[in-house]
Amino acid sequence: MESNNGLTPLAKAKLTAPYSVCELQGEEETQQRLAELGFVRGACVTVVQRVGGGAKVRVNGYHLALNSKLLNMIIVRPFVSN
Amino acid sequence: MGKSTVFNALTGGDAHVANYPGVTVEVKHGHFRAGPVKWVVQDTPGIYSLSAQTEDEVAAEAILLAQYPNVCIQVVDTQNLSRDLYLTIELMELGYKPTLILNKWDIAEKSGRAPDVKKLEETLGLKCIPVVASRRVSLQPLKDYLAGVNPDASARVAKAQVKIDYGRILSEILISAERELAAAGGVQPVPARFAALRLLTCGRGQYPGRGGGRGRIGAGRGRGRGRGRGLIGPYPACGAEPGTGWRHHLRVRAYTECMSQLGEEPVVIVAERRHAFIRAVLQRIGFATGSRPHDDTVMEDVVAGALASGVAAAKIEPSITSHVMSPPVTTLSDRLDRWVLHPVFGWIVFVFGMWLVFQATFTLGAPVMDLIDAGVSWLADTSLAALAGVPLLASLIGEGIIPGVGMVLVFLPNIFILFLVLALLEDSGYLARGSLLTDGVLRRCGVSGRSFIPMVVSFGCNVPAILATRTMPGFKDRLITIAILPLMSCSARMPVYVLLIGAFFAHAWAGTIITLMYFLGIVVAVLLALLLRRTVATGEPGSLIIELPEYKLPRLLAAVKSMWMMGKHYIQKAGTIILAASIVIWFLFSFPQAPATVVANGSAANVAVAAEDLSAGEELAVGDISGAVGSTYAGRLGKAIAPFFAPLGFDWRVTVGLIGSTLAKEIMVSTMGVVYGVGDEVEAEDETLIKTVRTSSGLTPLTALALMIFVLLYMPCLATIAVMYRELGSARWTLAIMGLHFGTAYLLAFLAIQVGRVMGY
Numbered sequence: 001m002e003s004n005n006g007l008t009p010l011a012k013a014k015l016t017a018p019y020s021v022c023e024l025q026g027e028e029e030t031q032q033r034l035a036e037l038g039f040v041r042g043a044c045v046t047v048v049q050r051v052g053g054g055a056k057v058r059v060n061g062y063h064l065a066l067n068s069k070l071l072n073m074i075i076v077r078p079f080v081s082n
Numbered sequence: 083m084g085k086s087t088v089f090n091a092l093t094g095g096d097a098h099v100a101n102y103p104g105v106t107v108e109v110k111h112g113h114f115r116a117g118p119v120k121w122v123v124q125d126t127p128g129i130y131s132l133s134a135q136t137e138d139e140v141a142a143e144a145i146l147l148a149q150y151p152n153v154c155i156q157v158v159d160t161q162n163l164s165r166d167l168y169l170t171i172e173l174m175e176l177g178y179k180p181t182l183i184l185n186k187w188d189i190a191e192k193s194g195r196a197p198d199v200k201k202l203e204e205t206l207g208l209k210c211i212p213v214v215a216s217r218r219v220s221l222q223p224l225k226d227y228l229a230g231v232n233p234d235a236s237a238r239v240a241k242a243q244v245k246i247d248y249g250r251i252l253s254e255i256l257i258s259a260e261r262e263l264a265a266a267g268g269v270q271p272v273p274a275r276f277a278a279l280r281l282l283t284c285g286r287g288q289y290p291g292r293g294g295g296r297g298r299i300g301a302g303r304g305r306g307r308g309r310g311r312g313l314i315g316p317y318p319a320c321g322a323e324p325g326t327g328w329r330h331h332l333r334v335r336a337y338t339e340c341m342s343q344l345g346e347e348p349v350v351i352v353a354e355r356r357h358a359f360i361r362a363v364l365q366r367i368g369f370a371t372g373s374r375p376h377d378d379t380v381m382e383d384v385v386a387g388a389l390a391s392g393v394a395a396a397k398i399e400p401s402i403t404s405h406v407m408s409p410p411v412t413t414l415s416d417r418l419d420r421w422v423l424h425p426v427f428g429w430i431v432f433v434f435g436m437w438l439v440f441q442a443t444f445t446l447g448a449p450v451m452d453l454i455d456a457g458v459s460w461l462a463d464t465s466l467a468a469l470a471g472v473p474l475l476a477s478l479i480g481e482g483i484i485p486g487v488g489m490v491l492v493f494l495p496n497i498f499i500l501f502l503v504l505a506l507l508e509d510s511g512y513l514a515r516g517s518l519l520t521d522g523v524l525r526r527c528g529v530s531g532r533s534f535i536p537m538v539v540s541f542g543c544n545v546p547a548i549l550a551t552r553t554m555p556g557f558k559d560r561l562i563t564i565a566i567l568p569l570m571s572c573s574a575r576m577p578v579y580v581l582l583i584g585a586f587f588a589h590a591w592a593g594t595i596i597t598l599m600y601f602l603g604i605v606v607a608v609l610l611a612l613l614l615r616r617t618v619a620t621g622e623p624g625s626l627i628i629e630l631p632e633y634k635l636p637r638l639l640a641a642v643k644s645m646w647m648m649g650k651h652y653i654q655k656a657g658t659i660i661l662a663a664s665i666v667i668w669f670l671f672s673f674p675q676a677p678a679t680v681v682a683n684g685s686a687a688n689v690a691v692a693a694e695d696l697s698a699g700e701e702l703a704v705g706d707i708s709g710a711v712g713s714t715y716a717g718r719l720g721k722a723i724a725p726f727f728a729p730l731g732f733d734w735r736v737t738v739g740l741i742g743s744t745l746a747k748e749i750m751v752s753t754m755g756v757v758y759g760v761g762d763e764v765e766a767e768d769e770t771l772i773k774t775v776r777t778s779s780g781l782t783p784l785t786a787l788a789l790m791i792f793v794l795l796y797m798p799c800l801a802t803i804a805v806m807y808r809e810l811g812s813a814r815w816t817l818a819i820m821g822l823h824f825g826t827a828y829l830l831a832f833l834a835i836q837v838g839r840v841m842g843y
Contacts, residue, residue, distance in 0.1 A: 032347075032350065048416055053521075053522050053525075056518065063629070063631075067625055
């Protein structure tokens, strides 16, 4: 499921596991909104629950509802604490 | 957010809504007095950042850019400082020194997430006031602070209040941009850095600008396209159109250099650097942020840059390596969501919940409705008696204005209960979940979960539903949603169903037929949305980004206030459009005046029908009263248009009702009351009217069904059309939508007739 370097879209992330944001894709406007809300490189994100194609996601200490297209735009890798 | 709570506590609920010039979004104004000074408080729509993508965000931004308030208050969720400080940073870059209200302080303190206020104030150089959100908000500290504010001072200056380091690459381009902007002149009221940032990050145009392109579909979204909103006030350098010289070159340069060297778009880099700055600030005040950058080479540079810039002379230690990852906590809301957002159980909760909402609306409302109805009848009778000496005036007031306006007021309990329940649901956090739960299904229907809340509101009244679309980004999504909202059967259509079902169908069928009407509206809405998605508003529905707040017990007082804000449109409607319509309808039905004999016979007919002596008096008497109405302007108009509706089985009398109900659907019932001569203060359950309609309307159960279908779909009421036009900013789209509705209504009613005939009805 996870490609090289462990990079994966948030859509395919394991439930409740912490990931860190690596890259945003898609339209500039959407990227901007996501980045402003806290989806910046290195931020810790967790998929709390899947709902249909979308999901309830925790980022920056709060919860957001995102649809599947957005989940595919957020590229993450497993969060490694050091 | 708690912004409204703070606003209400500050102004004591003394708020009035004003349309901000140039934007359609309503901005609340209120007053409060501190010592000798009377303060005006403005409540802007809620925003997370200054990069507006929706109509209400544009309004908030326009206010912040155009005005120079004495105090700028930002209500911040103390538990979500890292998110909310983002706007603070932008405000400071714009030259503001916002006063931060640290809301929900008690909750944050309990969970150990409350910052050191003194340190936060020192670090940001801003006044910070902790506030307890539970129960009544005590704003004494804020009021005390405001009492000391110099009323001549401005909370905004032309100099940035913070200097974020955007990294070497972006900084160089920003400096060039500042230089070019200064040379071009006209950026004076806004800090140069802010203007430069806007130039590099705000030039897209997904949403058609108000200036020229508003109401037009498919404005380009190419890089370097100007937003062209024509925002009011000193709004510099953002009209960067493609190919307009240095502006375009700077944008392209920023984009290519950021992409090639940092691998991200300028907008993302800017957000990243601001977040890094916020992290540094929060670490400085000993606040764990729960996330850390992994790309140390870039991020060390970011934080070091932010530190070097120095905020309010505070020294921030780069404690970047000692990070603590927040443990994956499962909150009570998470546990509740396992059920509420469950693929099967979630839908059961949803359907049951919606059923409960409508059940409450109609059963709880009934006694109050009866009371208002009785009051209106009494008032009409009393005024008729009191003005007996002046027949024309008595008729105008007692038969025109009071019953006409009263007809609408009768539905106030329904409307208000529905809005109260919706406000409670919203406050509890459920409606946001509804958007997520229904997103998948709605997406297949051509809209997104963002349309969910407007659609639910629309079952109460289409007007506030259309207003609720202001929070939707993207013109196409808004257009489709606004086009389908009037197809949701609003509460004003109910009396028409009740009257016709009572006249033509067995009582046992009432519930089923009404439910079918609601379903038909939804099905047509889906088909229309799909049609628009395939033709004029092509593409995918916009993305869903909605905050899912923690569940909480809804506050009744706040819900009542919100109910009032939404429901007052309905009262305004009664006081304006309905009032005017009542007078017009009264005139159309009263002139030219019928000969006296006919009127006398008409009265006799009333008595005869009311006495249920249908066999004897009905034929002649109803014929006479119809004759009386038939000679009036309304009757002539109805007769002229009637041939058009003949294929649907509606005669001229029904046509007159249809004309009346374009003003407001409820008018159908009162107009039919006049046409069939049982007086115009009738209600849908009126036995006399039901009998008269059944025996002498020329309708059959089949044509009655066709009429219900037609009334459901044919045209939104006048108030809805007005709001639709205002929100879309386009007469062309408004007319196109109305045409689609009318065509669909005619077609479906005609089909119903044909199918029914084939089936032998």
